[in-house]
Amino acid sequence: MRLTRLRIVATAFVLGLSALAVGTSGPAAAPTRAADATISPQTVLDWNSIAVDTVRAATPAKFQIEGQLYMTYVQAAVYDAVVAATGKGTPYRKLKVTIPGASPRAAVASAAYSTLMYFFPAQATSLTATYTDYLNVTLSKLTASAKQAGVAVGAAAAADLIASRWGDGRDAPVATAYGVGPQPAGTWVFAPAPSAQSAQTPWVGFMKPFLMESASQFRSPAPPAMTSAQYTADFNEVKTLGSATSTARTAAQTAIGQFWNANVINQYAQVFQSVAKAHNFDLAATARLLAMGTMVSSDAGIACMDAKYHYLLWRPVTAIRGADSDGNPDTAAASSWSPLLTTPNHPEYPSAHGCVTAATIAVLENVLKTKTINVDVPGATGGGTTLTTTRHFATGDELLTDVANARVWAGLHYRFSTTAGVELGKAVAKWDLDHFGK
Structure with a gap:
């Protein structure tokens, strides 16, 4: 070695x-x-x-x-x-x-x-x-x-x-065959086509973080029980507003859902770049911003994947099609239901977008020393991933609310998953920012 x-x-x-x-x-x-x-x-x-x-x-x-x-x-x-x-x-x-x-x-x-x-x-x-x-x-x-x-x-x-970073767990084999074969109701399985039919990067949840002590250090609490009022309300919300054929979702809500389908790597790199330019950062300050931004968001992603593969909660597309097996009389199955956007092939809870976005915003607020971050964020249109449009957000809270709504309106997450993702991202960011450079 x-x-x-x-x-x-x-x-x-x-x-x-x-x-x-x-x-x-x-x-x-x-x-x-x-x-x-x-x-x-x-x-x-x-x-x-x-x-x-x-x-x-x-x-x-x-x-x-x-x-x-x-x-x-x-x-x-x-x-x-x-x-x-x-x-x-x-x-x-x-x-x-x-x-x-x-x-x-x-x-x-x-x-x-x-x-x-x-x-x-x-x-x-x-x-x-x-x-x-x-x-x-x-x-x-x-x-x-x-x-x-x-x-x-x-x-x-x-x-x-x-x-x-040698031996940090990158690309390490994971023995458990996640998402394969018959599973109890509520357990994540491969999303139906056109999702990729394999568990997406389960090894990330077992990686050595960059600043955190362990991937599970801030693991989210268990998601709501399938018979709970919270699960019922959030199930019915995403079923109504996140369907590919929803008549309840407005054109504006559809556009917001599609906006956040953009490639996150490119999307947030451009946000950090634009902040450095707008605030006249020199080379040292820019290097620090980009290192801190990628490091904190990566740790949030590692923590998120730890929770996802720990809880293995099913995605809305599986839950809605199989609701007749969830033991909840207030959730009705819809066998042909499909989301507005293609479901990523990793478990539901918590929302990765919530984790990474909350961490990213925490970095910006820390560096700019204000909650009024005033950022222009590039995004996608029409269900694509290419950055083709831009939206302005005055505060981090505005941006987080937008991302949370987008994941529900796109049919990808329950509301409680977006909330948990944001909370996890904030917890990771607080720790990482306290330990960055120390």
Whole structure:
């Protein structure tokens, strides 16, 4: 195990150092703490977008929370590289390397590139071309020594992050055959087509978190009993308003349900980017925001999947079609009922969107030091996942209410699941924000 960890470190380090010969023309730099006089955040923003594109282009596809984990690997490495190169902030992991005169911008590019190359080797050709061009063109005005030192710092940060996450549970096999075969009423099973017929990333719920002590640290309380008034009310709400053919749902409610069908990785990356630009964050502040944002939301996702696969509550599409077996005289079965949007193939409770969104908002409120966050959020239309429209939210509470409504109106969740998701996301965020950089 130790030898493997050392090989990982060496591999990532060599990947970053391989660019040392790129763009070496130019005068030598005097040894300073940071070679960039005025440090724009653009390099951090550029490589955040490159990371999003890389994660989304992966084969097989990375599901929403799964993809966010890879974004966290990248942004954590980038943040540590920036702290090492600038001396600003408290790192996620303190590097045991000091290289005078390192360009923070070169460190960012190297850290992101090295991390992405390790996790996505199939995209090595395009990543290397992008990286080489970035060093030679975008960072062409840096001196050779500043660029080389920055590349070394970034490679070291990537190597350290990769080694620290060795054996963290990513893609680990899970023995239990979730969702397969006859199950008691109320138990989650594979959603009917067009959902994917396999349990989606159950291993996430068993992963080593980034800041939390364990995946189950803030596990949600048990969902309402199927014979309870709460379950009955929420069952009937989603049955009425979340149906693909609902006549009770308004056009505006349909649009809201479809808006939040967007790809979350891209969606929230753009929110963080826009906040950094709107508030004139420098490179260090932007790197910190993106690291904190991805890390806290990933921990919320890990906690959410822990609860989902612990409780294994059935989704509305299964519950409504099989309501004649739930022991509740106030829930009526509808054998052909289908939701407005395709049901994700993981258990119902709690809502992952609630978990991740609540955590994301907590980060924004923490960084901006106000509950009036004023963000423009990109979203989808017509049932697609591509970001084709934008909506403005003045406060985090407005945004959370919108997401909770959307998941019910899309036919994907009961109301109590969205509430539990928000509460879980907030609990995780409070812990993580108290421990970030400590």
